[in-house]
Amino acid sequence: MERESLEMDVVFVGAGPANLSGALHLAHLVAEHNDAITNGIREGKSLGEVQIAVIEKGASIGAHILSGAVMDPRGLAELIPDFIEQGAPLESPVKEDHFLYLTSKRAIRSPITPPPLANHGYYIVSLNRLTAWLGEQCETAGVNIFPEFPGAEMLYDEHDRVIGVRTGDKGIDKEGKQKNNFEPGVDLLAKITVLGEGVRGSLAKKLVQRLRLDVGREPQVYSLGVKELWELPDDRYPAGRVTHTLGFPSDQWTYGGGWIYGMQNNILNLGYVTGLDYRDPLIDPHAEFQRFKTHPFVAKLLDGGKMIRYGAKAIAAGGMFAIPRLYADGVLLVGDTAGFLNAARLKGIHSAIKSGMLAAETIFEALVSEDYSAKSLASYERRVKESWITPELRRYRNFHAAFRHGRWLGLANAGLQFLSGGRAWGILNRDHQEPGHEAIRKISDYGYQGGDPAQRYKDLRFDNKLTFNKVTDVYHAAVAHNEDQPAHLHVLDPNICVTRCAQEYANPCQRFCPAAVYEMVSNGDGGSRHLQINFSNCVHCKTCDIMDPYQIIDWVTPEGGGGPDYKGM
Numbered sequence: 001m002e003r004e005s006l007e008m009d010v011v012f013v014g015a016g017p018a019n020l021s022g023a024l025h026l027a028h029l030v031a032e033h034n035d036a037i038t039n040g041i042r043e044g045k046s047l048g049e050v051q052i053a054v055i056e057k058g059a060s061i062g063a064h065i066l067s068g069a070v071m072d073p074r075g076l077a078e079l080i081p082d083f084i085e086q087g088a089p090l091e092s093p094v095k096e097d098h099f100l101y102l103t104s105k106r107a108i109r110s111p112i113t114p115p116p117l118a119n120h121g122y123y124i125v126s127l128n129r130l131t132a133w134l135g136e137q138c139e140t141a142g143v144n145i146f147p148e149f150p151g152a153e154m155l156y157d158e159h160d161r162v163i164g165v166r167t168g169d170k171g172i173d174k175e176g177k178q179k180n181n182f183e184p185g186v187d188l189l190a191k192i193t194v195l196g197e198g199v200r201g202s203l204a205k206k207l208v209q210r211l212r213l214d215v216g217r218e219p220q221v222y223s224l225g226v227k228e229l230w231e232l233p234d235d236r237y238p239a240g241r242v243t244h245t246l247g248f249p250s251d252q253w254t255y256g257g258g259w260i261y262g263m264q265n266n267i268l269n270l271g272y273v274t275g276l277d278y279r280d281p282l283i284d285p286h287a288e289f290q291r292f293k294t295h296p297f298v299a300k301l302l303d304g305g306k307m308i309r310y311g312a313k314a315i316a317a318g319g320m321f322a323i324p325r326l327y328a329d330g331v332l333l334v335g336d337t338a339g340f341l342n343a344a345r346l347k348g349i350h351s352a353i354k355s356g357m358l359a360a361e362t363i364f365e366a367l368v369s370e371d372y373s374a375k376s377l378a379s380y381e382r383r384v385k386e387s388w389i390t391p392e393l394r395r396y397r398n399f400h401a402a403f404r405h406g407r408w409l410g411l412a413n414a415g416l417q418f419l420s421g422g423r424a425w426g427i428l429n430r431d432h433q434e435p436g437h438e439a440i441r442k443i444s445d446y447g448y449q450g451g452d453p454a455q456r457y458k459d460l461r462f463d464n465k466l467t468f469n470k471v472t473d474v475y476h477a478a479v480a481h482n483e484d485q486p487a488h489l490h491v492l493d494p495n496i497c498v499t500r501c502a503q504e505y506a507n508p509c510q511r512f513c514p515a516a517v518y519e520m521v522s523n524g525d526g527g528s529r530h531l532q533i534n535f536s537n538c539v540h541c542k543t544c545d546i547m548d549p550y551q552i553i554d555w556v557t558p559e560g561g562g563g564p565d566y567k568g569m
């Protein structure tokens with residue numbers, strides 16, 4: 001097969017806030033440098049035209065971006081100091097902060113907002129819109145942006161140095177044969193490749209394993225955020241109001257909490273986070289969110305409203321100890337791919353932007369010195385350590401780990417930790433994180449009789465007004481994949497699904513996937529079943545790759561352009 005090669009200087013994989021900020025900052029640094037040389041202000045050599053590319057698997061920039069989001073503007077203000085004057089799309093400054101503890105019937109308002117959730121001076125944003133806007137800023141600065149181009153494979157030389165990325169083929173049918181419209185992926189060769197694929201990057205996962213970038217680090221742990229946008233009939237929940245909740249419907253062994261943010265035009269943005277290190281094998285994060293909406297406080301807010309959008313995405317919650325080595329020969333990791341999100345604050349946009357900028361400064365130096373080796377790129381890790389990213393993460397460094405001991409100890413630890421600058425729990429009992437999929441218990445160990453999920457969700461009904469089943473919700477994620485292509489969810493040993501997994505966990509993929517991708521269907525013989533993968537529903541949240549107890553699901557990129565369309569999310 002003839003494959004085209006394109007030579008770039010720098011390729012950014014993934015058009016999220018981290019990489020777009022990196023590409024934009026790099027374009028500015030190069031332009032400034034070249035101008036300074038031309039004007040005789042700086043000594044040295046002009047870099048000439050530096051080819052910077054950003055590739056994105058979504059059909060447009062922002063299509064796959066799902067977040068809360070309350071944004072701490074620190075990162076954006078460093079990247080574009082006059083972002084407000086420049087027209088950055090912001091929904092509203094945060095005007096009110098509320099923190100509620102939910103029992104099954106009551107909402108108890110905390111007299112104080114826990115410091116990590118105090119959002120004064122921040123903005124409610126649609127990260128989908130903000131990202132699209134960042135993409136426009138990049139194009140104006142001369143960055144080449146390629147939507148519908150998934151990074152499918154890393155390219156290495158004979159010394160395991162990263163030399164670029166291969167984009168996905170187009171026009172392969174479900175049997176793996178080439179169709180009439182077949183177009184082979186392109187080899188994008190680059191001096192430096194930056195992986196900003198967001199949480200659980202499919203290329204980053206393999207790169208980290210191959211180059212052993214996680215040696216001596218703790219495993220990453222994750223949560224899953226499930227979200228809807230609602231159109232309300234009136235202004236009962238003003239733009240700029242922020243509410244976070246704890247308690248109902250999570251049980252005390254399940255890390256979880258809700259958010260409710262007021263956006264413009266009476267749009268209510270709400271969602272629920274469930275830790276992907278839950279014990280109960282019958283947990284279904286989508287069902288947890290639906291139950292959240294049945295709480296009297298939330299149901300009243302939604303009364304008479306209409307659900308208009310749906311989406312779900314995993315969140316990297318492991319914090320400082322789970323960050324892998326951030327560089328190797330020819331490659332850097334930024335944003336959620338690196339794990340810079342602060343789980344206590346549920347905030348990662350600001351650090352994603354900052355990490356992109358620090359990567360850009362490192363790359364700029366490497367271009368000037370013409371040294372793209374790991375030794376040269378190591379200065380990126382130093383920059384991250386010396387920036388505000390690291391003290392912020394250090395302060396909350398044991399946050400998630402303590403919740404393994406239940407909600408109350410987790411909360412007590414969070415309080416102590418805040419007061420002690422992150423030392424609590426570390427002092428009492430330095431806890432090592434285990435990968436989340438190891439926390440899930442077997443059906444029989446949990447005391448269930450068989451795997452009928454009704455045992456946990458017996459009161460939950462989908463009434464299509466307040467609560468929706470997964471298929472209805474997925475429709476509101478505007479997901480589209482060409483169905484005549486191989487499934488991009490590779491189950492490495494489907495036999496396990498019908499034997500061990502069925503017996504031990506009652507196939508939890510049917511529950512942890514928030515998009516009804518996995519379904520055990522009857523073989524029509526009165527007893528046996530097989531796994532059906534409805535890959536066209538996939539919202540690219542990565543939960544299956546993370547949470548499968550046998551780690552046999554490998555999420556790879558589908559044909560470019562496939563996936564959700566998270567407009568306004």
Ligand SMILES: Cc1cc2nc3c(=O)[nH]c(=O)nc-3n(C[C@H](O)[C@H](O)[C@H](O)COP(=O)(O)OP(=O)(O)OC[C@H]3O[C@@H](n4cnc5c(N)ncnc54)[C@H](O)[C@@H]3O)c2cc1C
Binds near residue numbers: 350
């Ligand atoms: C439910 C939820 C709520 C959140 N709430 C908040 C909040 O209130 N405030 C806050 O600050 N942060 C919040 N966050 C975190 C925040 O959204 C992230 O920290 C931030 O988006 C990280 O930016 P990123 O650029 O690293 O990755 P992402 O925003 O995930 O962007 C990655 C991009 O890369 C693309 N991509 C991935 N793999 C490939 C590939 N192989 N080839 C091509 N393209 C690829 C993806 O399609 C995507 O467009 C929340 C996250 C979630 C999931």
